[in-house]
Amino acid sequence: MEDKIKVIIYGLGVIGGNIAKAILEKKGIEITGVIDIDPQKVGKDMGEILGLPEKTGVIVSNNSKEVFENSSAIAVIHTTSSYLPQVFEQIKECIEARRNVISTCEELSFPYKRHTELADKIDTLARNYGVTVVGTGINPGYLMDTLPLVLTAPCLDVKSIKVTRMMNSAKRRIPFQKKVGTGLTPEEFRKCIEEKRITGHVGLLESINMIASGLGWELDETKELPPEPVIAEKEIETPLCKVEPGKVLGLKSIAFAKMNGKEVISLNFIAHAGVEEEYDEIIIEGNPNIHQKILGGVHGDIGTVAVTINTIPKVINASPGLFTMKDLPVPSATPMDMRVYIKK
Amino acid sequence: MEDKIKVIIYGLGVIGGNIAKAILEKKGIEITGVIDIDPQKVGKDMGEILGLPEKTGVIVSNNSKEVFENSSAIAVIHTTSSYLPQVFEQIKECIEARRNVISTCEELSFPYKRHTELADKIDTLARNYGVTVVGTGINPGYLMDTLPLVLTAPCLDVKSIKVTRMMNSAKRRIPFQKKVGTGLTPEEFRKCIEEKRITGHVGLLESINMIASGLGWELDETKELPPEPVIAEKEIETPLCKVEPGKVLGLKSIAFAKMNGKEVISLNFIAHAGVEEEYDEIIIEGNPNIHQKILGGVHGDIGTVAVTINTIPKVINASPGLFTMKDLPVPSATPMDMRVYIKK
Numbered sequence: 001m002e003d004k005i006k007v008i009i010y011g012l013g014v015i016g017g018n019i020a021k022a023i024l025e026k027k028g029i030e031i032t033g034v035i036d037i038d039p040q041k042v043g044k045d046m047g048e049i050l051g052l053p054e055k056t057g058v059i060v061s062n063n064s065k066e067v068f069e070n071s072s073a074i075a076v077i078h079t080t081s082s083y084l085p086q087v088f089e090q091i092k093e094c095i096e097a098r099r100n101v102i103s104t105c106e107e108l109s110f111p112y113k114r115h116t117e118l119a120d121k122i123d124t125l126a127r128n129y130g131v132t133v134v135g136t137g138i139n140p141g142y143l144m145d146t147l148p149l150v151l152t153a154p155c156l157d158v159k160s161i162k163v164t165r166m167m168n169s170a171k172r173r174i175p176f177q178k179k180v181g182t183g184l185t186p187e188e189f190r191k192c193i194e195e196k197r198i199t200g201h202v203g204l205l206e207s208i209n210m211i212a213s214g215l216g217w218e219l220d221e222t223k224e225l226p227p228e229p230v231i232a233e234k235e236i237e238t239p240l241c242k243v244e245p246g247k248v249l250g251l252k253s254i255a256f257a258k259m260n261g262k263e264v265i266s267l268n269f270i271a272h273a274g275v276e277e278e279y280d281e282i283i284i285e286g287n288p289n290i291h292q293k294i295l296g297g298v299h300g301d302i303g304t305v306a307v308t309i310n311t312i313p314k315v316i317n318a319s320p321g322l323f324t325m326k327d328l329p330v331p332s333a334t335p336m337d338m339r340v341y342i343k344k
Numbered sequence: 345m346e347d348k349i350k351v352i353i354y355g356l357g358v359i360g361g362n363i364a365k366a367i368l369e370k371k372g373i374e375i376t377g378v379i380d381i382d383p384q385k386v387g388k389d390m391g392e393i394l395g396l397p398e399k400t401g402v403i404v405s406n407n408s409k410e411v412f413e414n415s416s417a418i419a420v421i422h423t424t425s426s427y428l429p430q431v432f433e434q435i436k437e438c439i440e441a442r443r444n445v446i447s448t449c450e451e452l453s454f455p456y457k458r459h460t461e462l463a464d465k466i467d468t469l470a471r472n473y474g475v476t477v478v479g480t481g482i483n484p485g486y487l488m489d490t491l492p493l494v495l496t497a498p499c500l501d502v503k504s505i506k507v508t509r510m511m512n513s514a515k516r517r518i519p520f521q522k523k524v525g526t527g528l529t530p531e532e533f534r535k536c537i538e539e540k541r542i543t544g545h546v547g548l549l550e551s552i553n554m555i556a557s558g559l560g561w562e563l564d565e566t567k568e569l570p571p572e573p574v575i576a577e578k579e580i581e582t583p584l585c586k587v588e589p590g591k592v593l594g595l596k597s598i599a600f601a602k603m604n605g606k607e608v609i610s611l612n613f614i615a616h617a618g619v620e621e622e623y624d625e626i627i628i629e630g631n632p633n634i635h636q637k638i639l640g641g642v643h644g645d646i647g648t649v650a651v652t653i654n655t656i657p658k659v660i661n662a663s664p665g666l667f668t669m670k671d672l673p674v675p676s677a678t679p680m681d682m683r684v685y686i687k688k
Contacts, residue, residue, distance in 0.1 A: 022500055138498055142497055142498060143498075146494075146497075146674055147494065147495075149674055149676040150490075150491065150494050150674055150675055150676065151491075151638075152654075152676050152677035152679075153486055153490075153650070153651055153654055153675035153676055153677060154482055154486060154487075154642045154643075154646070154647035154650045154651055155650050155654075155677040155679070156366055156646060156649065156650045156653070156677075156679075157677070157679050158677045158679045214674070214676045215676065215677060215678075215679055215680065216678065216679065216680035216681070216684040216685060217679075217680065286677070286679070287646065287650075288642065288643045288646050288647070289640075290638060290642065291638065291639045291640060292636060292637065292638045292639070293636070293637050293639065294495075294634060294635065294636045295635045295636070295637065296633075296635060298498045298632065298634065299498075299632045302498070302500060302631065302632050303498035303632070305500065306497070306498045306499050306500045306631075307497055307498055309500070310496075310497055310499075325674065326673065326674045326676065327673050327674075328673060328674070329670065329671050329672060329673060329674075330490055330493055330494055330558070330669065330670045330671075330672070330673075330674055330675070331494055331497035331674070332493040332494065332496050332497055332558045332559065332670065333493075333496035333497060333499040333500075333501070333502045333559060333630070334559075334560065335496075335499070335500075335501050335502045335559055335560065335561075335630070336559065336560035336561065337560070340560040341560060
């Protein structure tokens with residue numbers, strides 16, 4: 001059989017680490033290099049950082065140039081930041097090293113509106129160096145953009161799309177519970193919003209713009225509202241703390257888009273403790289109407305790891321340039337040896 | 345603005361007719377030729393056959409060669425039969441006339457297993473003539489194959505997939521109600537099955553094989569069971585007839601696949617009068633589990649028309665060869681002027 005698919009991990013934080021662990025359990029794919037700037041990680045074996053019982057033989061390096069020179073790899077899994085201007089130089093470096101890039105940078109999932117110029121630069125670079133670049137993840141990248149688009153396929157007409165992601169944050173990891181403001185007073189919550197210590201969900205506008213692009217819609221307004229706190233009416237116990245009535249259970253991030261003065265896209269990201277029914281819901285008003293629900297929702301952490309890994313073969317098979325998830329072939333799982341997905 | 349996208353309709357039956365009507369209502373696309381062998385239709389204006397108040401100026405012809413010679417068109421919408429061997433020569437003719445082909449032929453939706461040789465011939469022909477060929481429709485083509493695959497994207501592992509399409513046949517057109525055996529005695533139903541006057545749903549094995557291919561699964565068994573009648577327990581009124589207890593309300597078509605001796609794919613097409621809750625359901629057992637439901641289901645007739653029309657720009661933009669829906673970019677609606685979807 002062919003050599004394994006070789007990848008470099010760029011950023012070994014929570015998401016990068018979970019992706020690395022999942023790749024180590026997969027067949028037909030191996031990690032040949034890890035880049036991270038955290039002094040606590042540099043020089044150590046990736047296995048140690050991931051808390052694995054055995055060493056992997058791959059040492060974390062803060063010298064990306066050296067990693068690219070010494071590690072053969074067809075693609076880079078990039079997970080360092082949500083904001084494209086912060087990661088542009090890193091993406092550029094990967095491209096110039098002639099590696100395909102799969103990034104969880106939220107703003108890269110549909111960069112053409114917020115960062116038109118950077119998107120153009122990345123596309124040109126990628127074409128020049130013959131590699132493919134895509135931003136992905138569970139959301140943005142899948143649940144609130146690619147999947148709603150797929151669900152419009154049986155429609156002759158689409159009037160509006162409403163997506164709601166309803167999550168019980170108390171079931172997620174502690175950092176996520178903190179990120180949604182669990183246990184704060186409403187005043188503390190508002191202060192965190194002002195100081196951008198709570199940002200809400202990153203990527204709602206990217207999802208809106210991907211949907212609009214897929215449907216050929218020219219929007220006349222897109223707007224992301226500041227995250228709103230969800231306040232406890234009764235006491236709720238969470239793994240983080242006991243939330244008393246009047247305190248914050250979590251948040252709602254809402255964004256919408258208008259076309260010809262009418263609201264045509266509405267995205268609702270709701271994550272707080274005490275949610276009894278978790279779900280991901282897509283309501284399409286059109287001909288015909290489509291009302292779909294994923295009962296229990298999709299687990300966000302596993303989802304991001306899986307969507308990212310499952311995108312690897314699609315990116316390797318794609319033609320050069322900057323792509324979004326809607327432009328690649330239908331996304332799907334890669335439960336088997338990764339090599340079976342690579343087109344010769 | 346550019347010229348309209350021109351298409352030829354090959355087969356003006358129920359589905360072809362509905363597609364033609366929907367295209368006539370769309371912007372940026374026009375029908376430049378219609379092929380049908382029905383003597384009742386040949387020589388008449390398409391508008392007359394479609395029951396439109398006005399003539400369209402397009403005359404139905406049984407001379408496909410002439411239509412290809414005289415009608416400029418970038419694609420053919422082909423809707424003549426469910427079975428690939430019956431339509432192979434027609435598809436070949438379209439390809440040799442250098443037209444892209446979007447066909448509702450069920451067996452073309454994933455032809456590699458049932459008709460390996462024909463699939464190979466079509467792919468080679470399409471590449472040689474520089475056109476793209478795809479088989480599509482609501483099912484096979486979307487609900488029981490493409491959509492389940494899309495829903496595996498957030499999964500690190502997939503153990504099994506179960507798809508159920510639950511339809512109230514009494515809400516569909518009369519020919520469909522007859523097709524599922526409404527009002528027959530169980531004996532009459534079994535005779536219809538034996539004589540192949542009732543076939544159940546065509547394309548379950550194509551859907552199974554598309555799912556397996558998308559997941560890289562090597563199946564060791566695929567099986568389609570003969571359609572089973574669903575018997576009335578109480579009297580049920582339908583637009584076709586009154587169904588007395590003990591008589592047939594409709595049918596179940598079931599197919600499944602095994603891998604390593606275990607059932608891994610199960611497709612259940614259930615259509616009968618008296619269904620109270622219509623839905624399309626996908627249950628993925630994996631990491632994580634995904635349980636998706638389209639409440640109310642997707643209307644099959646509109647769905648097939650829409651999926652077919654919405655595939656036109658994807659096929660025009662694709663590279664030459666035979667494709668299946670899973671290999672094209674994410675399917676989605678085309679609510680706007682069709683020309684906006686065409687890449688230059």
